[in-house]
Amino acid sequence: MTAPFDIAVFILLVLVCLALVRLVLGPTIADRAVAVDTVNTLVVAALILLGVVYRQVIFIDVAIVYALLSFVSTLYVAKYIGGEL
Amino acid sequence: MYPEETGPLSQRLLRDSHVEQVNDWTKTASVRRARMIAYLVTFIMALLLYLVFSAGSGTLWLWSPSELLAGFLLSLLTAAVAGKVLCRGKDYRMANPVRLLILPVYIIGPFFIEVTRANLDVAYRVITGKIRPGIIRVPSGMKTDFGAFLLANSITLTPGTITVDISEETNDLFVHNINVPAGWETRDTVEARELFGLANIPAWIRRIAE
């Protein structure tokens, strides 16, 4: 019964594409940083669901590491935007 | 030997971790004891994390004996390497198990209710487009760093508000509110209690962190 998870992963990937629209349009750097942060969150959610779809726990470990690494990159981008780097 | 933490909280949160320089001639008994506690706390935290990650690996309740042994040895190694870095302050208040048990109760109970309410509120504003944004000033009233950290994070995740900055002198939070209620734009400060509608979040955080 993993069909609902398949559908949810597909919807999340469509949402990632919509967030990329803001990444292209965004008038300021901060808007683009917010869009990238959103994409990271959605990718983590999609990885967690893929762990169920493919029955592999390693996807969720990858999701944890991805979340922490994207956090570090977000902090660096934020520091750069604020002119503190 | 532990220099006072200075500077705004946000900078302290964002600052890279660094190892304190400890001179040999200052090693007194109390320093050794504080360091022992730091190693012990790091060891227990690392062991718990390892046990959570390796649960379901074997037959010894949930773990296999080799995993338990490897976890024990690796936690010892982690404590020896990272004990000084992870527990830098002199304050071991958060190592108290009672406080660590209140934390999940807080997250599941009042915090979750507030998050749900905030999300329904923002969903309503996404659909209708009725917004009235503004940045207001909120005195945090927290004495410890961890308390201010929890309050700032709770404000960011809950009712239509995001913590933008923290004042250097007074530890006031500057909070961006998506829908400033009528009358708030003329007030100098707004109490943290008034931001939350249902539960008294600052009192809970004070109970956990102070």
Place this chain on the structure above:
Amino acid sequence: MIAEVLAVACLVIGTAFNCLGIIGLLRFPDVYTRMHATTKMTTFGSVFTALSVIIYGAGQFLGTGDGQYITLSLHTVLAALALAVTNAIGSHAIARGAHRSGIRPAQAVVDRLGEVPP
């Protein structure tokens, strides 16, 4: 069976909130309000999708007794915790950087931070 129904319900809630968050990201006028939509709603939605995986894993573990499902649930708990904490701090950092770089909130009725001398 009950666990599966609950898991699908959580999945629907989470996906719906993620959709609303993305609509807010595309629709709101400036960076701070966009951040409201994305930080709160995608974090909430992603935590709910993680919750559905946790419930699904727990239900399968109780049904089959297979140890790998409890591993699935526990790792997902950690992933959800990491997501919630890092998103809050990250959005705070971006908001602070945006205000320091001179972006003022659009349509604002009050800006107490802009009145403070830097």
